[in-house]
Each structure stands twice: as C-alpha cells, then as structure tokens.
Amino acid sequence: MPRLNKFLFNIRSIISLNDQISLLSNNDIQRTFSNFTGNQIISCVNYFPKMKRGQCHIYSYPYTLNYYHNITNNFPGGLFKRVREISLYDEHPFEYEFFIEIAQAFPSLRKLSLSNRKGQKLKNSKMNYPLIEYPHLNDLELIDIHKDYVELFLDNTKTLLSDNLCLSVEYRPLRKVTNNLKKDTMRFNCAKVVQLMIPAKFKISQRFKAYFPHVKISQFY
Known part of the structure; x- marks a missing residue:
C-alpha cells in the first residue's frame, strides 16, 4: 500500500x-x-x-470529522471548523484558559458534553480573562461534574451562551451555584434555556420556573 x-x-x-x-x-x-x-x-x-x-x-x-471526543487538558490545539460536537473529560481540573482555547478551536460547536469531578484551582484568580463565547452552542450536557463548571457556563460575566439552549444538568450543583435560584449573574444565561433535563426526584417550584422563564422541563430517572 x-x-x-x-x-x-x-x-x-x-x-x-x-x-x-x-x-x-x-x-x-x-x-x-x-x-x-x-x-x-x-x-x-x-x-x-x-x-x-x-x-x-x-x-x-x-x-x-464533525466530532471530537474525550478532549483532555493535553488537547494539542488547532482549528476545527467542521466539528459540531465535542466531549471533555479529565481527572485534573479544567481551568478558565482551557475553555477559552476550546471556544476558539471549535468555532462551529453545537453540542458540548462535560465530565469532570475535580474543582477548579484557579477559579478565584484575579486574571483579566476575556468572556468565553459559544455563539452556536445549542446542546450543553453538564453531567457527572463539579459545581465549578456549572457556575462557569451559567455565569454571564464568564460565558456568553447562545439562545434556545438545551441544558442537561444535575440539580444539586445547579442549586448551589445559583444560591438556591437567587443569584442574578446566572439569570441571563438561564433565561436562554428552552429545554432543561433534571432528575425526576426534584420538585419543580414556582421560583424555579421564574428562574428559567422559557424552559420546557424534562425529568429523567
């Protein structure tokens, strides 16, 4: 050959x-x-x-290809214009700079799945980082993760998400980072969610519905 x-x-x-x-x-x-x-x-x-x-x-x-799975902190970089779907996994924390690199490397990204149980070590860093932007992302899965990553994606001072977002997330870290659905910096991105998947055992309150005003809720077991 x-x-x-x-x-x-x-x-x-x-x-x-x-x-x-x-x-x-x-x-x-x-x-x-x-x-x-x-x-x-x-x-x-x-x-x-x-x-x-x-x-x-x-x-x-x-x-x-249009997908790139199991990206770690050792991601070699590059530009992947065709990729629409990625998954991120590591046993070491993903810091802020990593997500900046991912957003720049995958400009056409539509689906992102994240799995990482290690909290960020530099989350309170005073570095003047730019806003992370995912202009085409419409499917975000935050399952089996540390709450730091829920905060990173939903805080509009850190990440700018696109409209009409489908979000899959564990309710416990969601409740913690939003201060039991009271934190204002999370409201802007949460208002962009149109479909939300959370575990079935949690009761949907009126406060929850107000925090996600446009959402259709799907619960899973």
Whole structure:
C-alpha cells in the first residue's frame, strides 16, 4: 500500500493500565509516523490512574470529522471548523484558559458534553480573562461534574451562551451555584434555556420556573 501515508484517518484506542509495565509517550507515537508525508499527524496520549486506563488519539490534520471526543487538558490545539460536537473529560481540573482555547478551536460547536469531578484551582484568580463565547452552542450536557463548571457556563460575566439552549444538568450543583435560584449573574444565561433535563426526584417550584422563564422541563430517572 504505497499511498498509505497519504490517507486521512482518526484512531482512538483505550489501554488498560492493570498489566502495563512501560507506558507509551506522545513522542513514542510520533516516531511511528516519522515517514508519513502530506497531512500533519497529531497524537495525544492520556493516562487516567483512577480509572486505570489510558487513551491514545491519533488523527490527520486538518481534521475532517464533525466530532471530537474525550478532549483532555493535553488537547494539542488547532482549528476545527467542521466539528459540531465535542466531549471533555479529565481527572485534573479544567481551568478558565482551557475553555477559552476550546471556544476558539471549535468555532462551529453545537453540542458540548462535560465530565469532570475535580474543582477548579484557579477559579478565584484575579486574571483579566476575556468572556468565553459559544455563539452556536445549542446542546450543553453538564453531567457527572463539579459545581465549578456549572457556575462557569451559567455565569454571564464568564460565558456568553447562545439562545434556545438545551441544558442537561444535575440539580444539586445547579442549586448551589445559583444560591438556591437567587443569584442574578446566572439569570441571563438561564433565561436562554428552552429545554432543561433534571432528575425526576426534584420538585419543580414556582421560583424555579421564574428562574428559567422559557424552559420546557424534562425529568429523567
């Protein structure tokens, strides 16, 4: 296959860490593709000790798919104009600068799923960060996460969300970051939500309906 080095590809592999003695580095992966010409080959290796697994993602750049899953803090960057859907996961915190980079890298983003239980270490930093903007985002999933990320996305002094947003979120962190649905900096983005998915065990109060004035509520078990 003499033209193999001209192909476009996207490979994600999962590695169990239970029996691994030596772990591959990103440099090890790059050496494998040293003879490839044409499109740039990007590799990203991540290890998750708590889950006892590793992940290796290799793709040709420019990226041609409309999704990019399991992005971590080791995200290699770039511009992904075709990507409409992404998911973010890590065992280390996602800080403010990471979300700025994600918003810039995926300008056509429509769906974002976030999973991270580690709270931000720099959330009270006095750095003058720009507003994070997701102009086309209409589907936001904040499930299995620390409350810091609910605050980051819903606080209109930090993030500007698009109108007609579908939001999936755990009710407990939502209640905490909104100060039991009283915090004014959350009202602007919450008013943009038109569909909200929350666990079925929570009763929907009048205060809740006032905080999300345009929402159609779906509850899940």
